[in-house]
Amino acid sequence: MKTISIIIPTFNESENIVKLIRQILKIKSVSIQEVIVVDDDSPDKTGYIVKKVFHQNDRVVCYVRKGEPDLGKSILMGIEHARGDVVVGMDGDFNHDVRIIPTLIDVLSSADLVVASRFVTGGGMQKKTRYWISYFFNLVLKNLFRFPIIDNTSGYYAVSAKKLHSLDLKSIYHGYGEYCLRLLFYAKQMGFHIKTVPVYYTARSYGVSKSHFFRMVYTYTYTAILLNLTSKTKVQ
Numbered sequence: 001m002k003t004i005s006i007i008i009p010t011f012n013e014s015e016n017i018v019k020l021i022r023q024i025l026k027i028k029s030v031s032i033q034e035v036i037v038v039d040d041d042s043p044d045k046t047g048y049i050v051k052k053v054f055h056q057n058d059r060v061v062c063y064v065r066k067g068e069p070d071l072g073k074s075i076l077m078g079i080e081h082a083r084g085d086v087v088v089g090m091d092g093d094f095n096h097d098v099r100i101i102p103t104l105i106d107v108l109s110s111a112d113l114v115v116a117s118r119f120v121t122g123g124g125m126q127k128k129t130r131y132w133i134s135y136f137f138n139l140v141l142k143n144l145f146r147f148p149i150i151d152n153t154s155g156y157y158a159v160s161a162k163k164l165h166s167l168d169l170k171s172i173y174h175g176y177g178e179y180c181l182r183l184l185f186y187a188k189q190m191g192f193h194i195k196t197v198p199v200y201y202t203a204r205s206y207g208v209s210k211s212h213f214f215r216m217v218y219t220y221t222y223t224a225i226l227l228n229l230t231s232k233t234k235v236q
């Protein structure tokens with residue numbers, strides 16, 4: 001059975017993370033080798049709480065980054081420490097339904113990268129306004145900017161560790177959620193076999209979202225344009 005490393009970046013998730021890790025560790029149908037939490041030195045002490053609660057559990061590892069918070073670099077740090085055959089990336093706030101982890105792994109047996117998608121049959125999002133904005137944005141990404149699937153901003157995925165390491169990870173994993181656009185764009189460019197499975201995003205259980213709407217639209221659009229321009233230059 002393939003071993004799995006689950007990577008969860010956190011910032012102020014003290015009320016969610018312990019419960020979330022406990023739910024993940026209960027999954028028995030797939031082999032979860034480790035849950036790696038990378039915390040950006042959260043003021044609410046998320047990282048220290050994880051270390052304290054799970055200090056006797058060698059399947060739970062927590063790194064606390066110091067300095068400038070960076071979601072993408074946090075995930076990269078997790079990837080660099082991951083030892084599993086498969087890497088799963090997910091949020092630490094219950095947006096991403098833990099119960100579909102076995103499905104992601106199952107579908108990965110015939111793919112290189114499996115993305116949990118809100119915009120396929122069976123998928124969705126509790127927050128309706130955000131759902132429609134994300135859907136429209138993703139239509140543009142797919143049809144205008146040549147992105148491979150219909151949910152390129154998901155952030156919940158399973159990928160073969162070997163394939164993942166064939167990509168230039170430092171150029172992908174930095175900044176905020178736009179790392180996801182770079183991951184999918186380069187995965188397509190490198191000929192990854194990409195599949196999707198439906199997911200329903202529930203609203204976060206506690207705490208507040210770190211996403212800033214206008215900043216995200218600007219950064220994601222800029223990233224999509226840049227990826228298209230640089231890839232066209234490469235082809236010429």
Ligand SMILES: Nc1nc2c(ncn2[C@@H]2O[C@H](COP(=O)(O)OP(=O)(O)O)[C@@H](O)[C@H]2O)c(=O)[nH]1
Nearest residue numbers: 009010011040069070071074091092209210211
């Ligand atoms: N390490 C780290 N994690 C972050 C940062 N910003 C957000 N996160 C985490 O990334 C995940 C997604 O962030 P969230 O605020 O839920 O964004 P949303 O799902 O788009 O509303 C959550 O687990 C957050 O705790 C950051 O700067 N550093």
Ligand SMILES: [Mg+2]
Nearest residue numbers: 091093095204
């Ligand atoms: Mg979230």
